[in-house]
Amino acid sequence: MKNIENNDWTKKSPYDRFSYFIASKIDRYKTLLATIEKLGLNSLVISIEENRHIFIFPQGRKLSTLKGSAFPFAGESPYILVAHYDRVAGSPGANDNSIAVFHLLNAANIFARQGVDNWIILFTDKEEIKNGESFEKQGSFALGQKLKSWGLGKAKIFNFDACGTGDTFIFSTITDDILGNSVNPQLGILKDAIRNLRNHVLETANILRLDKLLLAPTPFGDEMGFLRAGFAAQTITVLPSDEASQYEEILRKHPDFSKLLISGEIKTSPQRRHLPATWRNLNTPADTPARLTPQSFEQIVSFIVELCR
Numbered sequence: 045m046k047n048i049e050n051n052d053w054t055k056k057s058p059y060d061r062f063s064y065f066i067a068s069k070i071d072r073y074k075t076l077l078a079t080i081e082k083l084g085l086n087s088l089v090i091s092i093e094e095n096r097h098i099f100i101f102p103q104g105r106k107l108s109t110l111k112g113s114a115f116p117f118a119g120e121s122p123y124i125l126v127a128h129y130d131r132v133a134g135s136p137g138a139n140d141n142s143i144a145v146f147h148l149l150n151a152a153n154i155f156a157r158q159g160v161d162n163w164i165i166l167f168t169d170k171e172e173i174k175n176g177e178s179f180e181k182q183g184s185f186a187l188g189q190k191l192k193s194w195g196l197g198k199a200k201i202f203n204f205d206a207c208g209t210g211d212t213f214i215f216s217t218i219t220d221d222i223l224g225n226s227v228n229p230q231l232g233i234l235k236d237a238i239r240n241l242r243n244h245v246l247e248t249a250n251i252l253r254l255d256k257l258l259l260a261p262t263p264f265g266d267e268m269g270f271l272r273a274g275f276a277a278q279t280i281t282v283l284p285s286d287e288a289s290q291y292e293e294i295l296r297k298h299p300d301f302s303k304l305l306i307s308g309e310i311k312t313s314p315q316r317r318h319l320p321a322t323w324r325n326l327n328t329p330a331d332t333p334a335r336l337t338p339q340s341f342e343q344i345v346s347f348i349v350e351l352c353r
Contacts, residue, residue, distance in 0.1 A: 053338040058083055058149040065145070066136045066333070073098075076129055076145065076167065085152055092190055095169035095183035098129070100152055102161035116164070118195030123163045123352045125151070126184075126203040126277070128171030128266055132327040138336060140326040141171070143208030147341065151348040163352045164199070171205075171266050172327070175308070184266040188273030200241060201277035202351060205265040207344050208336040209322045212256040212288040215245050216279035219271055221261055221302040230274070237276035245278055248351050254343075258288050260295060261302035263310070263323055282344065284337070287320035294318045 054062055061079040065072060073096055080087045080100065088099045088107045101107065105116040127144040131137030148165050155163060170183035179185060191199065219238055223231050242259075249257050267277040283291065295301055298318065304310040310319065325331055 053341065054333075058153070059146055062142065062146055062333075066138050066142050068136070072129055072131070073169075079149065083149060083153065085149075090190075092183070092186045095186070097169055097183060097187055098167040100148075100165040100167075102163065103156060104161060115194040115196070117199070119198075120162075120196075121198035121200060122196070124166055124191075124196070124199045124201045125163060125348060125352075126166045126168060126201060126266055127205070128168045128183075130169055130172050132172050135327050135329060135331045136333075138331050138333045139206050139208040139322070140331055141205050143336060143341075144204040144206070147207055147345050147348060148204065150345050154345070154349050155352070158349070160349070160352055168266055171269075175311070179264070179268040179272050182266065182269030182272075184269030184277075185273050188270040188275040191275065192273075200244070201267075201270060201275060202241065202245070203266050203270075203277050203279040204281075204348070205262075205279055206281045206322070206326060208282070208341075210282040210284040210287065210337060211340045211343070212258060212283050212285045213249060213254060213347070214258050214260055214262060214281045214283055214288065215242060216262040216265075216267065216281065217242075217259050218261040218264060218279070218302060218305060219267055219276070222268075222271065222306055234271070234274065234276050238278065241276055241278035245280060245351070248347060252343075252347060252350055254347070256285055256288070258283075258292055260291060261305050263305055263319075263326075264308075280347075282340065283320050283322055287322055291318075291320050 053059055058079060065075050086101045086103050090097050090099060101116050125148055127148050128141050129145050145167060152165055168183050168187060173181050223235055262279060262281055265279050267279045270277040304313055304315055310316055325335060
């Protein structure tokens, strides 16, 4: 997608289906499946505890069975690129998380053209949980358990969330804050896995010569459900550069800020005003395409593709 302009990005495939996907009262599951079919992608739907997760695989991978070692990539260590496709009722969900879904669809097309075949794209259901629900209620929790039973315990999971507004990459450190200084051997394994994922995103950023990035805690996403299932995952999001700078300053002044994010108290705390404006607009009627910055889309998709080379 070269020289993308604000006025024409929704005319380019796959983004030409974006407006349908964020329409009110739309069946997002059916709309996403129809889009995947239109693009000719190799997909599979797996229902776990009433949540419908959509997998996309490289064209050469056979999807005839889900049992044992026959599951695609069983015993291997593919890159699993995750974006949740559900949204909060009453919100268009343009940035949370529709645009990341379409970035991954775009990346799938590029992978096919370039012969990159070491990836799985995974669109998860029920990332958004209600107040009072535990992270075990996230679709990614039961899904993470299944991935291990299917032989994907070595997979490298990268979670893309709210990747439509801004030019500064934020590599989330929220899981570091959760694991803390525990000496539990099992948690040590998770820490090592998260460190490896973090190093990989930083190396990818270096290859692409990205000069706008920040390591910082972010509001929870699918990485929390995966973590509860014993699976490491690295979340990638973006913010406008001015918001990223302001947030970095807030974290210096309030080192315990991440505790509010982890507990969910940030939703009702007076400290919510310190969240970047982009994040404060998520899950609200203000999460519309007008707040997206399409001039940054190409860089985000390039990052996704480079991540899997």
